[in-house]
Amino acid sequence: MKWPQLRRNRRSLLPILLLILALVLLFPQRGEAYAGPGAGFAVLSSFWTIFVAFLYSFYALVTWPVRQLLRLFRRRKAYGQAQVKRVVIVGFDGMDPELASRFMSEGKLPNLAKLRDSGTFRPLRTTFPAISPVAWSTFQTGVNPGKHNIYDFLARDLKNYLPFLSSAQISEPKRHLRIGKYSLPLGKPEIKGLRRGTPFWHWLGKAGVFCSVIRVPATFPPEKFPGVLLSGMCVPDLKGSQGTFCFCTTLASSDKFREGGVRIPVEQNGDGFHSYIPGPEDPLGTGSELRAEFKLRPDTKRGQARIEINSETFTIKVGEYSEWIPVKFKAGMGFTARGICRFYLKEISPEVEVYVTPVNIDPGRPDLPISHPVTYSIYLAKLFGPYATLGLAEDTWALNEEVLDDNAFLAQCYGNHEDRERMFFDALEKTPQGLCACVFDTTDRVQHMFWRYLDKDHPAVRDVPQDQKPRVIQDLYDRMDSLIGRVMQQIDDQTLLLVISDHGFKSFNRCMNLNAWLHQNGYLVLKDGKSESGDWFEDVDWSCTRAYTMGLNGLYMNVKGREREGIVEAGAEAEALKEDLRSKLDGLVDPASGKVGITGMFDCDAVYAGPYVDNAPDLIVGYGEGFRASWDSVMGKVTTAIFEDNLKAWSGDHCVDPRLVPGVLFSNRKIAIEKPAIVDVAPTVMKLFGLELPSYFDGKPWAVAAAGDK
Amino acid sequence: MPSNTPLLLVLAISIVIGFLMVIVFRYTSDQKAIGRAKDRLKAHLLAVRLFQDQLPVVMRAYGRILHGTGSYLRLAFTPLLIAILPITFLIVQLDRYFGWLPLQPAQAFLVEARVEDPAALNEASLQLPPELSSSAPAVHVPKDKEVVWRVVAERAGHYDIQIAASGQTVSKQVVVTPGLARVSPVRLKDHFWERLFTSGEPALADNSPVQSIAINYPPREISFAWMEWNWIVLFFVASLVAGFIFKSVLGIQV
Structure with missing residues (x-):
């Protein structure tokens, strides 16, 4: 029997093998005292897991009274006067109130319509300017940009008029050891957050309110606070950029992409091809760029190709994405940079064309901290597998440059979105009390790239008849509505649900x-x-x-x-x-x-x-x-x-x-305010948990009705 | 034979078996599923730490750890079950060589015969080849239906001793050598599983009045790392270490 057949028949073999094992174990003798390293591995690994779990249980049990006292002491303010048990904030970056109203009036978005009818729906005033890092910084700090220092994605260097990323600065380790041609870094890169102000979950955490915060923009680098946080927009890729895709092609071209990508030649080598993914700069100071070489063997009959990179080998079909593939960039002296990326096979004949996503920081082995605590990103990676960590993970540049088509871009967006939904629902389960906040940015990226199909006069699709334009944005809003429906099923009336966006959209x-x-x-x-x-x-x-x-x-x-x-x-x-x-x-x-x-x-x-x-x-x-x-x-x-x-x-x-572009505010409770603003969210949540508001807040808390109030 | 030969042999076999087991594990297990199961287990362990103040969350995480451990064991036992028979029989065979020390010339040893019928005890007699001699009168233990002889071998060799009882004669192999040799400490009637694991000789006839004949070969201890090891324990540890090294080198999920 061949192995594949054997594997298929494993279910039928199992009872027989179990019987043999039972017979052997029924007659304990000297021989079967040892059943091979397989048993050793299994037993040792399992024993280790259980041992660690119970060791921690023991520690938890012994320290429980002390921790409980401390928690009660810290929480006495928070939950003593709290009007809610939990606040769930679902952020849809860029959800537009006019579009939402239009779809609801057409009988779509039943869950958001339910919130509108039984709770609240209002436009939410945004910031000046209406840009995500600015607005979400205001959301989290409760202050205007003059107090949090984020005015755009970019800020200018007064010394040379050149731009730099406004939210974070990553610099080389200060000290290096010179060995021959190498400059050995002593320490890790220094990451400095440039956003000022204190996110409201820090205040909540200090007061004993547990917070799970997922992918809120402008939270990189992650700051320490009593809770868990996964950084979102502004997390760089492994090259340190905000996302540089790689387009490997046999087609010679001297054109350069305007931004966001590089063209890499694919060379033929016998029956196969080889190319590389450009990585970060050599940390040893040689000035060269690290590369991860890969080999590609096309199978034109089956319309697929086999790709070999590092020790990984996988097969993908034309028009499909690979899973997340770990990539190693080896420098000298044992230094290795690790990341993950996905391959998209565009074409294998007559040309070979492969798109590779920007190399994301591996959440399971992060080279830079992307969560607080660091183990949170690892926890999510272990639970759900690798996921996109890049702040702007949806590769809008690749679609702009026509490296990806509409469908490939959407597949990438919704692949990432599904990962984030899983993380969010896990956070929801893990936060039965406290704050659970998650921002989904698929709404922003898809609207940026597909608004042309909503606007009958848009110059990018002027020649496409209206009835042939896909309904991408309607589908997007439907998906988000469905997500809200699932959230509503998981919350009780002691939970306040806020669905917000940082701004709306226009053509x-x-x-x-x-x-x-x-x-x-x-x-x-x-x-x-x-x-x-x-x-x-x-x-x-x-x-x-x-x-x-x-x-x-x-x-x-x-x-x-x-x-x-x-x-x-x-x-x-x-x-x-x-x-x-x-x-x-x-x-x-x-x-x-x-x-x-x-x-x-x-x-x-x-x-x-x-x-x-x-x-x-x-x-x-x-x-x-x-x-x-x-x-x-x-x-x-x-x-x-x-x-x-x-x-x-x-x-x-x-x-x-x-x-012109306010965001949305939906809630499952009535909120008595005519013109709410995103700056009000922080003070509102803090007040709901009974905390005193810092005097420097610019936002004003809303009057939120109690559960069941009409 | 150099005194460290058994040690070197055990280590060499352990490394080979460790390697083979890892390869067997690789091709008989669902590597992806094992990887996922291990990752999930680690995630639930991390959850206990990350959400320590949320008691219901911690309790759920414990539940998932137990469930995950079960899932992992189920996945890991499939290849184990496939490998267990050849490995067990290999161990049994190796135990003949490494489990016991053969007798030495001039070393006294005991021959213990157990009979079916206590009445046969007094008739039981031991017949020895010329190189072996009895050094003490037989001792009868009626309670255990046993008769015991004390014997000495004059020189090295493989011998057959005969025991006569109730008109029948049965034989038992005796190994006297300073080197490494295959020894069988007992010859049995019936007891299929016991014979499989401890005896290296054919079964006694069904109608034999003798139930078993045993030689008290001294158990072998192997000196390693300033400790005396039973070879199976040493084999277990060494093959496990080798396996862990090979699985890391070969990138195999175990």
Whole structure:
């Protein structure tokens, strides 16, 4: 009998083998006292597990009275005056109140409609600007951006006008040991969180309220608090970027992807092919990039390929993703960087094309901390298998660059989403009392990439007849509604359910390069002979430039004494310039469409208050509906055209006038407030648990009805 | 024979068996399922630590640990069951060589014969080859239906001794050698399983008046790491260590 047959017949063999074992054990003699290492392994491993479990039980039992006393002491405030046993916050990044209303009025989203009818449904005011890291930072700290210091994904370095990630900074270990050509790092990379303010779950935790927090944006690096937390948006990939995919192809091309990916050649080698995944820089300071080589053997008859990487071998079909594959990047002297990635086989004939996701930090063996405690990410990986850890795990860039098609992108999104649902429902089960908060960002990514099918005039799909446009966003809202339905089944009336989003969504038809406008209106000056500038103000003459823009909504003045080459005097001159810009930009019309491109210019001194206002953009640009900063403008590039069509799949956005894109607030209880804001969530939850609110909070607690109140 | 030969042989066999068992484990087990079961067990252990203040959660985690242990054992026992027969018979065979020390020339030993009928005790007689001699009169133990002789071998060799009782004669092998040899400490009538595991000789005839004939070979102890080891214990430990090393090197889930 061949092994596969034997394995198939294992069920029928088992009783026979069990009988033999029973017979042997019924006659205990010298011989069978030993049954081989197999038994040894099984018994030792099981015994070890049980031993550890019971050792811990013993410890728990002995220390239980002390811990219980401490807990009672800590919880006396929290649960003594609490109006709820548990608060469950489900965050749907980017869920739009207008769309939700529309779908509900069409008889869809029955669970959200139930919340609307028996509890609360309101638009939720967002932050200035309406960008996820900003809004979710406000959500968690209960303060305006002037107090938490996050104004965009990017912030600018005043010394060189270059961008850096606004939420976290990862730097090399300070000390190195030089051995020949190697520079041996002594210690781990230093990770510094740049978000200020205290998340409200820290206050809850200190008061003895247990909190499970999953993938809330701007929680990287994870901070220590009494609870568990898995970081979300802003967690980097293994290269330290916010996600760099790899497209391995036999098709020669000199084109580079605008952002977010690299093209790697696939070389033929006999019957097979070989290529590599680029990894992080060599930690030994050789300046080279580490690589993980892989071999691919296509099977055109079956439409599949066998891939061999490190010691892993697996087969995938064309148009399918692999599971998460562990990848090792070996440096010298035994240093290894480990991550996980998924392969997507695009084509095997006539060309070989493989897409590889950004290499995620392995949650089971994290090279950087991505959870608090560190064991939480390991726990989730052991329980559910490997999962995406990258902050922006849905590879919007690969779809934008047409490396992935719609279906491949959606498969990736929903694969990640299912993992997160599993984590969330586990957290819900593990948090019978306290706070359970989870943010799902699939809503944001899918709306960004598929809004074009909702908008009949979108330039990216102008030629596609309306009846052939897939109903991706409707399906997305249906899925989220179904998730809420399952949550509602698992909570009792002592639990407050809040379903919130950080902002809504609008179509993104037209791109606006504000740097081009500044250039053409004399505020930004290019070096002699230049009519355009490369990325990050490459050709800008700072000695004559008074204003510039980078990132999604920020407009900065080139202030003397603040920027390295600033020329605008702080005070009256700066105020006058700000007013001048405000008056000219507010209401700016796109000549081609005749629509208003900017509906509001917001002065940072008017919308922010706090110790970090100096780091804020001087003006927040509120783009009109259908408009957004162009991709070039975001990257500090100056072009000749100010307005242009957006032809990319990235067709929906929220980086517009924040008044146009409020988020949603659903609750299973009545909340008596007409215009709730995301900044109110933290004080509301703290008040529900009976805690005193810190005086610096900007949000105001809502009046939440007691269970059963109509 | 050098005194450390049994030690080296036991270690060598342990390493080979450890390797083979790991390979057998690899191809007869559901590696993915074992990996998942182990991971889940670790997750539930971590849950006890992570959610220690949530008593119901901790209790559920304990329950899952027990359930997970059962699942893991079930998965691990399938390959064990497949390997247990050959391994058990191998051990039995090896035990003939490593379990007992053969007798030495001039060393006195006891021959114990147990009979069916106590009446046959007085008739039982021992017939020895010329190289062996009785060094004391037979001792009868009617309570145990046993008769015991004290014998000495003059020189090394494999001998057959004869015991006559109730008109029948049965034989038993005796091994006298300073080296490593296959020995059978007892010859039995019936007792299939006992014969399988302890006797290295054919069964006594069904109508034989003698139930068993035993030689009190001294048990072998092997010196290793400043300790005296029974070979099976040493084999268990050494093959387990070898197995753990091989499974790590070969990336096999155990």
